[in-house]
Amino acid sequence: MSHTRKFTPPANFDPQFVTCQATQMRIDIVKMLTHAGSGHPGGSLSAADIVATLYFGGVMNYDPQSELQGDGAPWRDRFILSKGHAAPVQYAALALAGYIDSAEFESLRNLGAMLQGHPDASKCPGVEVSTGSLGQGLSIAVGLAQGLILKGQMGRDGQTPPQIYVLLGDGELQEGQNWEAALYAAHYRLDNVVAIVDRNMLQIDGNTEDVMTLGDVAAKFEAFGWETASIDGHDIPAIHEALTRKRTSGKPYAIIADTVKGKGVSFMEDVAGWHGVAPCAEKCAAACAELEQLLKDSKDVMDISAAVMEGGGAHG
């Protein structure tokens, strides 16, 4: 673990920083999948801005040092990747957050590797629970929320229970177990459960509305007794606002994030075929060229903002 980054989760929200982290994650996703030769780029890329905002936008409370070497940080917020096939997006975040060494990317999907094809909590630091069989993350989240409350466990603020963030795929909502869990969360008024739906409109066999109509997902959650927000899942300030909104309803909370499958790589965007196929070396190079340019532009913006801030300070 010598290359594990020393990283302190930011307490504040800097949209430019989150944008850069999301873009770096996309680069890492494309590269690790290319190296592995198989996996799921589309749904990993669509979720990158959501996951980056959770980890790097001052939303989730966590501390890799005490989680891995200290007391386990029982106050930490939890993240559950119910759409476990998007493992690369979590691996990319875990590396930037300092849970794992980015050198592990090369072992993705290898025999006995830390980075299994779907997240394996017994192998990968920072993964709370192994997932991969769709439709189960929300149930785990509701039980976890209740179990922590029963333990009297408070979050970092010492006032409220830890937040349980669970990332659901939209196609995954066709699994009936989600709706059992949705009833349950509302029944027990588990307002520390935050479900984020990566509404990219695509699943393996095509458009979600062609395969099995999901319709108005927000209305469905509302009908099940949830508070909801509907946002552009690539608008980082909007994601941040939805995740940190002051809520008083006492209801569980679902954020329906409209996303583009394959987001950030022009030739992967909105193409169902990129659900479960890894890029070849040539496609990887093309994808990375686009993303590297995006990263450079974002960093330039960040530098300009920093310069303006400094200049403002000097003259003010």
Place this chain on the structure above:
Amino acid sequence: MAKATRAAFGETLLELIAEGQDIVAVEADLAGSTTTGKVAEHHPERFFNAGIAEANMVGAAAGLALAGQVAFTGSFAVFGTGRVYDQIRNTVCYNKLDVKIAPTHSGVTVGADGGSHQMLEDIALMRVLPNMRVLVPADYTAAKAAVRYAAMTPGPFYVRLGRAEVPHVYGPEGITGVQDVDVTKAHVVRPGKDVTIAACGIEVAQALEAAKLLAAEGIDAEIIDVMCVKPLDVETLLGSVSKTGRLVTAEEHSVLGGMGSAISEVLSEVLPTPTRRIGVVDQFGTSGTPDELIEHFNLDAKSIVDAAKELLA
């Protein structure tokens, strides 16, 4: 004296909670039948009803276990294992969580509800799962020990409980006089030398009855209660069959994949032994009284006697 193994479930959970254990019960609308209702009554904060939604019952139990609780799930065996096989496999066992699958109403002795409710494949389903341990208690006393052991031992468990009253095998009122039950062992509850009868669950009482009938014909049967189907107490079983050279297995379960299969898998490799397996022969159950059903499916003492005599012929 007789009592159903399910009666031990809620009672033992209450004892464990009173002792300060972090026990929770997650139910799917059968709290009265499974006896998890006792937890609801005395510790409502430790009881969670998922409604008629077994998949979420298991998933929520997994989440509760992740938070440091020891989570027992209820429902009937047919819904609590088969219907939620993937939840048990991919969430409970793959994560090696402290979830204890302890549904009641296993086997044909559910009775009048019929085949849809008589689970005969659960031991087979549960024992093939990595990280899962399988306990099949023979009576109320063994069931209390099984629930307690599952609660106190980390990792997933399947505890198979039943609806019908069964005679006491253990304890002060028990047939065998054996007081202490170690649920990790196969118990020789009646020593003998001519034939080994390995039974589990309600079939232990049938096997003990069979031993009496066999004794009247001069046949000395050794009865073993295989209450821990996984991991098997191979040493005790080998010790017995190496002496008797013949084995009858008896279980209130399909003959495919259950306790008899588990023992046969081992013996076929290390000590091939002439064997007869008593169980339900690849079919569904039917309505009837428990006693009628035990006879109808040839799970009664007489069927065990016939199998033993066939081996001795």
